Amino acid sequence: MLSSSAIAYGFDLNIAAVASLEMSTGIPCVNELLKLVDAVISGETAAIRSAQTPVINILNPESLVDAAAVFGNFEMMNRVAEGSGIPVAIQAVERMSSTVEALGLRDFLKS
Numbered sequence: 242m243l244s245s246s247a248i249a250y251g252f253d254l255n256i257a258a259v260a261s262l263e264m265s266t267g268i269p270c271v272n273e274l275l276k277l278v279d280a281v282i283s284g285e286t287a288a289i290r291s292a293q294t295p296v297i298n299i300l301n302p303e304s305l306v307d308a309a310a311v312f313g314n315f316e317m318m319n320r321v322a323e324g325s326g327i328p329v330a331i332q333a334v335e336r337m338s339s340t341v342e343a344l345g346l347r348d349f350l351k352s
Contacts, residue, residue, distance in 0.1 A: 244340070257343040270299045274308055281312055 247254035247268065258264035268274075273295040280292035296305045321327075334341075341347060 256340055260344045270296060270304075273299055277305075277308060278312060281309075 244254060244256060252269075253267045255264060255267050258266040273292070277289075277292040277296055280288035283289075293305055296308060
């Protein structure tokens with residue numbers, strides 16, 4: 242989904258950077274968005290409010306709403322998939338092989 246969104250908005254995405262903070266993703270405001278995600282995961286209201294401000298200032302209020310919607314959608318999809326025991330289709334694994342390799346996920350799955 243991230244790759245498709247980057248293409249749709251004309252960003253030159255470096256997917257490998259998702260796994261490495263030393264690399265540039267090519268996505269505007271990425272550090273602020275990552276801080277927002279970390280704050281939401283923490284559940285701390287003060288941290289969430291603090292992380293919202295830079296996203297609004299650098300992008301705009303609509304982008305904050307979009308980011309929250311994306312976060313919520315991923316959370317919902319993961320809960321539904323895990324709760325229902327949906328297996329990952331081999332076609333999906335094959336389709337995502339370049340992303341799996343770029344992020345080093347095969348090594349993660351072996352451990």
